[in-house]
Amino acid sequence: MHYLKIKKPLAFFDLETTGVNPVTDRIVEIAIVKAMPNGELLTKVWKVNPTIPIPLESSAIHGIYDKDVANEPTFKQLAKTVEQFLEGADLAGFNICKFDIPLLVEEFLRADVNFDVSNRKIADAQKIFHLMEPRTLSAAYKFYCGDDITSLGGNAHSAEIDTLATYHVLNEQIKRYEGKSIKDSVSGRVWTPVANDMDALHQLSTSNTVDLAGRMAYNAKGEAVFTFGKHKDRPVAEVLQKEPSYYDWMMKGDFPLETKRRLTELKLKMSQLNR
Incomplete structure (x- = not known):
């Protein structure tokens, strides 16, 4: 029985997709775990032919390549079945x-299936996570140092206390994560991001940024891309x-x-390459 x-x-x-744009991207896998009032769990998983190529950077994340779904049904062919499983x-x-x-x-609209969510209640675990576990300096100090930021004395929101707390947090992060390997969510490679070395910390903190405001960043191919707008x-x-223009x-x-x-530098560099 569930709680x-x-x-x-x-x-x-949960959906695995060709990308993150609801307008242009498509589903390549859909998994549903239906919790019943009596405690039973019903699970369905469908691989889906998206009818468009799956970008390699997306495949590197979810492990599904064009060949894996070439002979699978399209979402339009599955739409009625999925709708029936989600009914009620x-x-x-x-x-x-x-x-x-x-x-x-x-996807349902493209398949001419009217999937109405207005009469369904929705629970998003991410919203609860971000609400109850705020990503603030105070929360970080509590998590890494095991104490309330007020233990440092003075005004908990003063610049001095904040900088002192950050000093302690970074120290504890190095102790906890130095030498720990993780899998990169974009490339799929296993790497060790945190080292007790300022060169490594700088690379980790600024590796994909082009400008400080974050209006441009480097993608997985190392290309500078815009991060906003059309x-x-x-x-x-x-x-x-x-x-x-x-x-x-x-x-x-x-x-x-x-x-x-930074944009001007990129434009000048592009002009030099095209000479």
């Missing part, structure tokens, strides 16, 4: 409000080549001077 108190089925679901169930998952539900609804995730060089718009826009300087 959850439910009066109707609660369908936990509320929905639950991790970050489903911002990603999984919008993309799932979009050209989000598109290479800067490609955008400036196809739409030169975008550079002028950013230079006249309300962007930090440092961002404009």
Whole structure:
């Protein structure tokens, strides 16, 4: 029996997809665990042919490649079956409000199936996680140092106490994570990100940033891409080549001077390469 108190089925679901854009991306796998009021768990997993190529950077994350789904049904062919399994169930998952539900609804609409979520209750575990375990300096000090930040004395929100707390937090992070290997979520490679060395810490902290405001970043291929707006995730060089006016718009826009300087550097570099 589960601890959850439910009066109707609660369908936990997760999607593996070709990307993160609900408009252009497609589902390649859908898993549903339906918790029943009597404590039973019903599980269904479907591989899905997305009908479009799966980018290698996405495959590196979820391990599903074009060949793995080439002979699987499309979502349109599965839509009625999935809808029937979800019939009468509320929905639950991790970050489903911002990603999984919008993309799932979009897929149903493309398949001409009216999947209505307005009459379903939704539980998003990520929202609870972020609410109850805030990502603040005080929370970090409590987690890593095992004490309340007020134990450092003075005003808990003063600059002096914050900097002292950060000193202790970084020390404890190095002790805890030095030499610990993790799997990179983008490339799939196993690496050891934290070392007791400032060069390594600098690389970890700034490795994919182009400008300090984060308007541009390096993708898995090492290309500078925009991180916002209509050209989000598109290479800067490609955008400036196809739409030169975008550079002028950013230079006249309300962007930090440092961002404009970095953009200009990229534009000049691109011009030199094209000579």
